[in-house]
Amino acid sequence: MKFKINGHAATYEGDGDMPLLWYVRDIAGMTGTKFGCGEGLCGACTVHVDGVAVRSCQTAMEDVEGRDVKTIEGLAKGDTLHALQDAWAEHNVPQCGYCQSGQIMQAASLLAENPNPSDEDIDIAMEGNICRCGTYQRIKAAIRDVAGNKGTGGAS
Amino acid sequence: MNVPIKNVSRRSVLKGAGAATGLVLAAPMISNFVVAEATGSHNFSSSVYLSMDMDGTAHIYIHRVEMGQGSRTGLPQIIADELEADWDRLVFEPAYGDKKFGDQNTDGSTSIRKYYDIFRAAGASARMMLEQAAAHKWGIAVGDVEAKNHRIINKLTGASEDYSAFVAAAAKLEAPGADAVKLKSKAKRTYIGKPKQNIYMQDIITGNSQFGQDTMREGMLFAVAARPPSVGGTVTAFDKAAAMAVAGVVDVVELPALTLPAIFKPLGGVAVLATNTWAAIKGREALNAQFEGGPNGDYDTKAFEKTLWQNIDGKSTPHLKRGNCAAALEVADKTYGADYFVPHLNHAPMEPPAATAEWQGDTLKMWVCCQDPQSVQGAVAPFVGVKPEDIYVEATLLGGAFGRKSKPDFAVEAAILAKQAGRPVKMIWTREDDMHHGYFHTISAQRVEAGVKDGAVTAWKHKAAYPSISGTFNPAADGPSGFELSLGLTDLPFATPNLQVDTGAAKAHVRIGWMRSVANIHQAFAVGSFVDEIAQGEGKNTADLWMEMIGEDRMISPASDVVGHDPANPQGPGYANYGESLERHPIDTARLKAVLAKVVDISGYGKTMPKGRGMGISVHRSFVSFVACAVEVAVSDDGTFTIPRAWIVVDCGTYVNPDRVKAQMEGAVLFGISIAKYGEITASGGAIEQNNFDSYPVSRMSDSADVEVVIMENDAPPGGVGEPGVPPVAPAITNAIFQATGKRIRRLPIGNQLAI
Numbered sequence: 080m081k082f083k084i085n086g087h088a089a090t091y092e093g094d095g096d097m098p099l100l101w102y103v104r105d106i107a108g109m110t111g112t113k114f115g116c117g118e119g120l121c122g123a124c125t126v127h128v129d130g131v132a133v134r135s136c137q138t139a140m141e142d143v144e145g146r147d148v149k150t151i152e153g154l155a156k157g158d159t160l161h162a163l164q165d166a167w168a169e170h171n172v173p174q175c176g177y178c179q180s181g182q183i184m185q186a187a188s189l190l191a192e193n194p195n196p197s198d199e200d201i202d203i204a205m206e207g208n209i210c211r212c213g214t215y216q217r218i219k220a221a222i223r224d225v226a227g228n229k230g231t232g233g234a235s
Numbered sequence: 236m237n238v239p240i241k242n243v244s245r246r247s248v249l250k251g252a253g254a255a256t257g258l259v260l261a262a263p264m265i266s267n268f269v270v271a272e273a274t275g276s277h278n279f280s281s282s283v284y285l286s287m288d289m290d291g292t293a294h295i296y297i298h299r300v301e302m303g304q305g306s307r308t309g310l311p312q313i314i315a316d317e318l319e320a321d322w323d324r325l326v327f328e329p330a331y332g333d334k335k336f337g338d339q340n341t342d343g344s345t346s347i348r349k350y351y352d353i354f355r356a357a358g359a360s361a362r363m364m365l366e367q368a369a370a371h372k373w374g375i376a377v378g379d380v381e382a383k384n385h386r387i388i389n390k391l392t393g394a395s396e397d398y399s400a401f402v403a404a405a406a407k408l409e410a411p412g413a414d415a416v417k418l419k420s421k422a423k424r425t426y427i428g429k430p431k432q433n434i435y436m437q438d439i440i441t442g443n444s445q446f447g448q449d450t451m452r453e454g455m456l457f458a459v460a461a462r463p464p465s466v467g468g469t470v471t472a473f474d475k476a477a478a479m480a481v482a483g484v485v486d487v488v489e490l491p492a493l494t495l496p497a498i499f500k501p502l503g504g505v506a507v508l509a510t511n512t513w514a515a516i517k518g519r520e521a522l523n524a525q526f527e528g529g530p531n532g533d534y535d536t537k538a539f540e541k542t543l544w545q546n547i548d549g550k551s552t553p554h555l556k557r558g559n560c561a562a563a564l565e566v567a568d569k570t571y572g573a574d575y576f577v578p579h580l581n582h583a584p585m586e587p588p589a590a591t592a593e594w595q596g597d598t599l600k601m602w603v604c605c606q607d608p609q610s611v612q613g614a615v616a617p618f619v620g621v622k623p624e625d626i627y628v629e630a631t632l633l634g635g636a637f638g639r640k641s642k643p644d645f646a647v648e649a650a651i652l653a654k655q656a657g658r659p660v661k662m663i664w665t666r667e668d669d670m671h672h673g674y675f676h677t678i679s680a681q682r683v684e685a686g687v688k689d690g691a692v693t694a695w696k697h698k699a700a701y702p703s704i705s706g707t708f709n710p711a712a713d714g715p716s717g718f719e720l721s722l723g724l725t726d727l728p729f730a731t732p733n734l735q736v737d738t739g740a741a742k743a744h745v746r747i748g749w750m751r752s753v754a755n756i757h758q759a760f761a762v763g764s765f766v767d768e769i770a771q772g773e774g775k776n777t778a779d780l781w782m783e784m785i786g787e788d789r790m791i792s793p794a795s796d797v798v799g800h801d802p803a804n805p806q807g808p809g810y811a812n813y814g815e816s817l818e819r820h821p822i823d824t825a826r827l828k829a830v831l832a833k834v835v836d837i838s839g840y841g842k843t844m845p846k847g848r849g850m851g852i853s854v855h856r857s858f859v860s861f862v863a864c865a866v867e868v869a870v871s872d873d874g875t876f877t878i879p880r881a882w883i884v885v886d887c888g889t890y891v892n893p894d895r896v897k898a899q900m901e902g903a904v905l906f907g908i909s910i911a912k913y914g915e916i917t918a919s920g921g922a923i924e925q926n927n928f929d930s931y932p933v934s935r936m937s938d939s940a941d942v943e944v945v946i947m948e949n950d951a952p953p954g955g956v957g958e959p960g961v962p963p964v965a966p967a968i969t970n971a972i973f974q975a976t977g978k979r980i981r982r983l984p985i986g987n988q989l990a991i
Contacts, residue, residue, distance in 0.1 A: 080562035094482060105457060105511035110449035111442020113634070115585050116666040120928040123585055151442030164440040164858045171432060171894050174902055175303030177446055177585040177634025191448070205936040209928060211585045211635045212303045213905025214898070215939035 080144040085109075085126030085153030095141030100124045101132075102140055103150055111151040111180050115209070122208030125181035125188075126150045134207075151180035154187060163187055166221035174212035182208050186222050195226050284336075285314055285357045289395055291385060291399035293320055293361075296328045298336035299346045301435065301904070302584075302633035302640070302959040305895030306346035310354055310433050311428040312891050313347075317358030319417060321385035322426070327434055332608025332628035333716045339630075340607040342641045343813065344858040344955025347891055351953045359418050360410045368404035369396065384425070398840070409691065421950070430894035435632065447604025448630045450591035452659035456485055458652050459515040459663055461522055462504035462672055465921030466494050466746055467529035473505050477521040483514025487522070488655050490648060491618070495530070496708050498612040501648045502672055508656055512663055532921040534569075534744035536579065536678060539918075543680035546700045546739035547574070554808070557796045558733035560684075563694035567686030575683070576982040577757035579916035580676035581925070582716050582750050583933060586634020587664040590646040592653035599626045599650060604633045606641035614643045615650045626650075637751040637906075642674045670931055671923045674748025675916050677701040679757040683765045683845045686733075692769060692784055694733040697724060699758070706743025714738045715754070719799075721811040722857060723758035723962065726793045728827055730786025734796065745918065751906060752961040755857045760983065763853030763966025767973065777852055777970065778835045782828055791822035813859050819952055820859035826947075827856055830863040830884045833945055837867035838882040844974065847871070851970025853963035858955025860887040864904070866940065866962040868971040874989035876975075878908060878968065881940040883960060888951030897944040900960045905944045907964020909933040913984050 081090050082106065091102060100230070103126065104114045112135055115123030119137040126135045127149040154161045163186050166172075173179045189196055189204040196204065201222050211217070251733045282425075284296045295314050301307040307327065315325055330336045338349075369387035370377040381388045388395040421428075438444040463469060475487045485508045492503040507518035564570055590603040590611075599621055605611045608630045612623035633640055649662035664672075664773045668771045679701035686694035703719060706714035715738045717725070752754070766784065770777040793810040794800045800808050812820060831854040835841065840852050847870050854863040870876040883900045890896050913932040917924045925931040969980040972989065980988060 093907065094513070097511075101511050101513040104449075105513070108451055109442070110445070110451065113446070113586070114448055114663075115587075116927050117516075118666070118927050118929070120665075146541075155441060160440070161833045167440045168432065168436050171430075171436075173303075173433060173436065173439045174305075174898055175301075175443050175585065175633060175635045176433075176435060177495065179439050183440065202936050207935075209933060209935060210586065211583060211637075211906075211933055213902035213908075213934060213939075215905065215936050216901055216942055217932075218938070219936070 080140060082143045082146050082148060084148045085150060089142055093140070095139060097140050098136045099126065099138040099140060099143055099148065100135035103135060109150055109152050113177055113180055115178065121178070122185060123178050123181040127184060127188060130191060130198065132185045132189070134168040139157045151184055152184065159204055161187060162225045163190070163221065166224045169224070170217045172214050172217040174214055178208060178210045182210065182218055186218070190222070190225060196222070250586070252525070264633065285318070285361055287361065287398070287402050289399065289402050291397055291402060292324055292326055293330050294320060294326045296330050298330040298339050300341040300630040301631055302341070302606065302636040304346070304899060305433065305892055306341065309347055309891040309895060310350060312431050313351060313354035314358035316424055316426040317355045317471045318362050319382040319384060319425065324385055327781070329630065330520040332612050332630070334609065334624070336735060337735050338680055339609050340641065342606050342638065342775045344958045346458065348815070348859065348953045350957055351889070351891070355418055356416050359416050363411050363417060364405040364408045365398055365401045367408055368401040372401065372404065389937065394781065406666050422467030427891050428893065434652045446586050446630050446634045447589040447602065448586055448663065450507065450602040450661055451632065452591060452593050455591065455659040455661055456656055457467045457507050457509040457512045457515045457663060458508045458509065458649070458660050459491060459512070459665060460504045460506040460521050460648060461524035462502045462668070463526045463529065464671065464923070465528045465534060466497055466744070467531055468526045468595055468921065469503060469529060470505055471527050473522045473524040477523065478507050478518040481514055481518040481521050483510045484518040485509055486656060487518070488652055490651060495710050498708055499610065499642050499644050499647070500813050501644050506648065506652055508652060508660060515663070516665065528921045530742045534921045536917045536919045539678065539744065540576065540680070542701045543678070543739070543741055546741060547680050547698055549739060551698060551737035551739065553735070553798045554717065554720050555734060555736035555793070555796050556798055558949065560694045560696040560733045560735040561732040563688070564684060564686040564696065567688050567693060568683060569687045569689060569789040571687070571765070571772055572682070572684045573765055573768055575681045575757070575764060577679045577760055578914070579678045579745065580750060580756070580910060580914040581670060581673045581916050581931060582637040582639035583669060583931060584633070584637055584639055587666055587669040588640060588645040589661060589663050590643070590649035591659060592649040592663040593659035594653055597621070600670070601626060601628045601646060601650065602631050603628060603643065603646045604631050604636070604640055605643050605646060606633070606636050609645045610641065611643040615647050618647050619650050619654055624769055638749045639674060642748060652825060660861065663954050666927045670927060673916070674746045676706065676750040676756065677703070677747050677754070681757065681761040683761055685765065685769055687769065687773060690773070692731055693834040695727065695729055695731050696735045696763070698737040698739060699724065700739030700741045701757070702741045702743035702747050704747050704749055705871045707746045707748065710743070713742050716739045717808055718811055719754040723762065725797055725810055726791070726822055726856070727762065728791060728822060728824060728856065729784045731784060752958040755855065755962040756832060756910060756965070759853065759855045759962030760965045763855065763963055764969055764981065767851065767966070767970040768979065771973065776841050778831055778840055781831055784932040785824050785828055788825040790817070791824065792817060793822070813955070815859050822856060822953065826861045826886050827854060830854060830886050830947060833947065834863035834882050837884070837943060837945060840865045847975055849971040849973065849975025851967040851972070851974060853966040853970065855959070855962040856958040857962055860954035860956065860959040862959050862963055864967045866964070866967045866971050868968065868975050870972065870975045870989060874987065874991060876989065878940040883941045883942060883957070884945045884947065886947035886949065887954040887956050887959070888949060889953045890946060890956070891953070893946055896946055896956050899940045900944040903960025904940055904964055905934045905938070907961050908938050908940070908968065911965040911968040911985055912938065913986070915984050915986070
């Protein structure tokens, strides 16, 4: 199957049932997308397919035929970080950092769809992304900042 | 200050320290503490290092691992401060496992409290040598020069030169002796006590950080394993051909069966090696592996809970005795009693365990998300026939750990498989593996009784029965150990004249491990809950009762009340105090009361709450730090509840990075919420019944509280930070629920106990 990943054309000939997660990590060698549960329960593997956040562990390779896949490695525009990445650094969000690729990709998808989310919108959108270190308060603050501070940093 | 620093520039001591290295400082470890390590791989004669290149670039060798607690940012802050370094001219060198770096076991909230003095001395020594070299070059007294931000200033003229001008000369000087090291005054601190961004921030937000699961090596195979569901179980059958038929599967390898004690040995089972993780997972499914349960094959937590309560009713082993509890309870005006239960818990770090092994000839190289690379060396060596020191172990970043990754069973699997495969192998644990094969927090029953006479608590009688961590190392262990009781029971901070701590028997049937704050979790839950129960019964404010029970300002020495304590025998029964002396890290009741008073102050605890709302409070000392927590709960009619706000006050003495201290406290509240609301590992027929985050939920965004953190200011020596925030959280939550609903939660998790 043919698809795009972070703007580059890619082909894959193997098992169409294989989750996108394992293509991204093991075959494409891009390890920024993390393995947390394999069951769509934690959000650590969140990527964008055609601009929408999906769990790559629940997305079969055969379903990305012709699609545009974006991982955390492709979120910045060149050297210009996405506004959320800047906000994450500003708020010192990460502790261990393992879940944060997924958190950022989920938040980027939320803001692309709803540039001015309410706190409830944020809660609902981020509910599927677990952070065992417990950085939720700072994640929320970082998202609020970007929502109220549009136009800085790169676009989604 | 007693930290001798030697200039070892002329010795080749650092791997990777090239010809450009000028000044190299070695700081022998202070060995005033002992960490009993089953693999015996630690010694305390080694060193941490700071080196400086001829161009002034300073290399800081960070010997501790990073799992989110911030040590790899905090430790460099300490050296950089005393070195008067420009932060942008530091190179952070994460240390591989080697005894020369001293104890690398990143566990027990020790990184800052054990290495603060050593790292300060290392930085100060280098600064003094650079100052001395400059004074000599300029022909002026050393008192007329001063280091500032990577330059030496001539105080007579105001002229200054960069450190690089003095490195060569400084490298030829003797380091100042331990007594001659001059530390900077608090007022001149540049990095200590000031917030500093995580040194891995850019990598984390761009997806470039390297965790154990992320290691990629040329020609590497990906492995997953089917392991016996119960500890000590064995494989009886598996379908190798079916697994080999899965596209991408390269080999199927039986792992050596576990011989008890479990320690850090692999559990046995069958591994599937494949060209990608997905193929390995599919291959494992095709294996249809069958197991025999072994000695723990009938472990059932429901039945075991009954055993625990029988043992609470049964024979008592005394551990702490002051006065006469039985007599005091007899004459009390009113007595209270309650039973508390906390189930097995799992660390469940976001990154499941993973390790990569690569043999280069007879040399083994490993990349492991481990808390202690030396422990990996010690655990792996006997299984692959090499000496521990001949295994190169790099600790990758850890995607959370909470104690799980100090047990390197998964690394041993990788090393065995790589040897067999003749290719690099990454052993990947799936989330199900992590749930099924943890080193679980213990399962505990506690009974507490108290007597009140003339309005004062005169007796506190506490009995605990739970399998000990010791059981993982010695299957004969039968009930809580003195070490575990030191985590919140033998150091009960009460002035109560009659005090008693007993234990009941309890054998381990899973691998019991240490999880963030360890036995403090269940012991502080019982203590924090029971103080609240007495307060409610007496019609008192719970914070006021804590103050009364703690009593006057003093330093508590628990050992004198410990049964069998003999001051002449430090190895005998006593009080462990987290490996610290009580002189340096006392149980200071004034500090305990101060954090409690502060949390009352900022939370407004005691005020009248609207219907369906409640506030709860608790306070606890652990890892030689003092933490008080207050939470507000909002309980709906259907019994669901949220925690809109929480307040947590920490006195960890001198702190290095206040932003990371705050982050650890915020995280501790969320970790405590997970324990209180959801955490429960159960076993049936020897197998763990939870599989993933659906059956073992942890806190999510909607569980999150708006947490306010206050750090107390004082000059006490640094205490722990990573763990001590956790213990007071769960009892504060259940106490708040009592205030909101009148329902007393004595059994965790809360689960659906509030549903009507």
